[in-house]
Amino acid sequence: MKTSDSFNADEISFFEKVYQVVRLIPKGKVTSYGAIAKYLGSAQSSRMVGWAMNNSSRIKPKVPAHRVVNRNGMLTGKHFFGANDAMQHLLEKEGIKVSDDKIIDFKKHFWDPSVELML
DNA sequence: CGATTGACGTACG
DNA sequence: TCGTACGCCAATC
Numbered sequence: 001m002k003t004s005d006s007f008n009a010d011e012i013s014f015f016e017k018v019y020q021v022v023r024l025i026p027k028g029k030v031t032s033y034g035a036i037a038k039y040l041g042s043a044q045s046s047r048m049v050g051w052a053m054n055n056s057s058r059i060k061p062k063v064p065a066h067r068v069v070n071r072n073g074m075l076t077g078k079h080f081f082g083a084n085d086a087m088q089h090l091l092e093k094e095g096i097k098v099s100d101d102k103i104i105d106f107k108k109h110f111w112d113p114s115v116e117l118m119l
Numbered sequence: 120c121g122a123t124t125g126a127c128g129t130a131c132g
Numbered sequence: 133t134c135g136t137a138c139g140c141c142a143a144t145c
Contacts, residue, residue, distance in 0.1 A: 014141080032129050037140090043128080045140045050126040055143090072128060077126030 014040060018052040021113050024062040028095045030067045033048035039113040053077060066090040073106030106115060 017040050025031055034050040042048070049068075056063045057080070066087040070076045076102060078087035088098045097104040 034129090037127080042140075044128040046129095047125065047139085048127095048141050051142065053126050057128095065126075068126080071129095075126090080126060 001108075014042070014045070015052040018049050019056060019059060019063050021117070022053075022056070022065065022068055022118065023061075023119060024113070025064060025067045025111055028109065028111050030069055030073075030091070030096060030106065031070045031111045031113060032069060032071050032073075035053060035112050035114065036068070039117070041102060050077070054080065064090075067094075067111075069106070073103040075103070081106055 018036055021036050021039060022031075033053075034043060034046045037046040037049045038041050039047075053063070053065045053068060056065050065077060066075075066081065067090065068077070071098050074089050075098065076090070078084065081087045081090075083089075088101065096109050103109060
């Protein structure tokens, strides 16, 4: 415990920042890896966002990685959810229509952290 | 310790 | 418009 279990801004890493942002994604909304990376100040590190998502399976609490898709709105990481349609099913359950592993009206459901969380 | 991979994105041809 | 190449940082082999 050491003082507190809270997150220390000085302790959080690039990955943990990603986790927090993803957790802030409202239901029925989605975002892209690049948007998160850009919000973190490393737009070119979009790969790291995806890598962070991979680790998201081991972190706690688990982050809604199903709300994070690539720039094309395609569910590139659906294969990581175990079931092939698990990610798609979750998105449809939240009101997001998915077809061919791709989000319909992706731009419409797009949630940009740099806009919603901008101060 | 060095090389390869990875849920992406942008640039160039 | 489509395909290929590069960059970014960390983890894994």
